[in-house]
Amino acid sequence: MTTSPDTAPAPEELAAPAAGAVPAEEANVWTEPLAAAGGAAAPVLPSPAQEQVAAEEPGPAQEAGADAPVADQDVESAVRRDAREFGAFARTGGWTFALKVARSVRPGGAPAGQADEPEPKVSAKEFARLAGCSAERVMRFWRAWDRAADDGVVPVFEALAPGVDIDLPDADVWLGYYTSRSSADSPRGQAISAVAEAEGIRPTKALEVAENPTALRAAILADPGTAQAARHALLDRLEDDPELGEELAKDIARTGELSKTVASAARVASSVDFVRDVIDSGEMTTPSGERVPAPEHVVAEAKQHLALIEGLDAEDEAPYAADAQKTMRSLVAEAVDSDPQLRAHERRSRFQGKVRKAAKAFEELTLDDAADLFEEELLEQLETLQRAITDCITELRAAAPADS
Structure with a gap:
């Protein structure tokens, strides 16, 4: 017997599925919800259209500002792309x-x-x-x-x-x-970039400073650290830029207090170099300017003075350096006098030096305008000098060895 489509199914047809049977929802088949065993009406599920409308209409939680998970795949895709x-x-x-x-x-x-x-x-x-x-x-x-x-x-x-x-x-x-600066492409910019890379900094930083000398000046005037860096840089540049050295020397000479400070620093440096030279070379300079080996006690004394000077502050260095040089000169003179051979060599060198100096002075004299140069007193001095030269020649001839 065939059941009409409009006929409700029999109660036995609504029996629960046997154990082990696959539920319809697991088989991806949607079925009408069954009535409860007590005869209560089954809940009615909304249709897809109703679900869309419900999703578009904000609920009480959304109106209250509650957070809801983002379900828009386009927004998620944009976030992933940005990340x-x-x-x-x-x-x-x-x-x-x-x-x-x-x-x-x-x-x-x-x-x-x-x-x-x-x-x-x-x-x-x-x-x-x-x-x-x-x-x-x-x-x-x-x-x-x-x-x-x-x-x-x-x-x-x-x-x-x-x-x-x-x-x-x-x-x-x-x-x-x-580099974000167009100046880097010029020869000047390329040179600055090369030095910046050698110094281990970004070329853009060096180029920015080079393009704004006023900013560099302000930093030097305001910051001692920047001034020190500029000083070291100028000293390093002097080796390859003689013109800069000449300009700096002229600027220092025109500044009164600064020129005095430089002269004082030069004297200190000269004194320290005199002491250090004895240690480094193992030689000493005699009063006549001759270079001879320095005795051990002279070298030891020089080391003591140099160690003392290097341990002092800059403001105390000048007097100790001058005293060290004076002491070393006295030690050198004593070493020369204590050695007969060295003493004789020193006297000979000093005498020859004075003779050469006097001879060079006379060689540079010109008598083209003798009438304008004549003075009785000057003539008397020259005659006295001539007698001294004659006596000197006579003494030297008398002291000459017989075979010469």
Whole structure:
């Protein structure tokens, strides 16, 4: 017997499924909820349309400001994309943007033979127009990539194609090739950048200071540490810049107090050098200017004086340095007098030095205008000098060995 579709199912047909049978909902088949055993009406599930309306209408919790989980897949996708791009930039830094320039830009645009490529490269000007920035900024990224390509850090431009990603170096490497200042491309800027890299600092910092001397002056005037750094830099530069040394010397000479300070410091340095020279060379300079080996006790005394001077403060150094030089000169004179051979050599050297000095003075005299030079007193001095020279010659001839 066939049951009509409008006929309700028999009670035995509504019996619970046997144990082990797969529920309809596990089989992904939706079934009408059954009535409760007590005869209560089964809960009515909302239709899909009703669920959408319910979701769009804020409930009491939402009106109260309660947080609800984000179910919008588009928003989640945007967050993931931002996180991925942030991670890429955190790892590679400026290389991320430099790659976009390097693979898309060819200065001057694509040649005529390559203009029909599927995606031809464009000029820096066109790329800047599309990016909404200046062509100069684009070229700074282009030149940074070019420098890195010369060092083999990144591929050359010809190996890159628009839209094709490659593995990029670490972000820290980028700082050694990119500079945000256009002055870095000039010969002066390149020299500053080279010295900055040798000093272990970013070239952009040095270029910024070089472009603003007034700021450098303000820092030197206000900060002792900056002034000390500037002083050391000037001293290092003097070795390769004699003109700067001459200008500094003139500036010091024109400043009264400063010139006195420099003269005093020069005397101290000369005294210390006199003592240190005995230690370093093992020789001493006699009063006549001769260099002879220094006795051990003279070297030991010099070491004691130098150790004392180096342990003093700058303001106490001058008097001790002068006293050390005076003591060392006395020791040298005593060493010369105590050695007969050295004493004779010293006397001979001093005598010869004076004779040569007098002879050189007379060689430089000119008598073209003798009438204008004549003075009775001057003539008497010359005659006295002539007699002294004659007596000196006579004495030396008498002391000459017989065989000479």
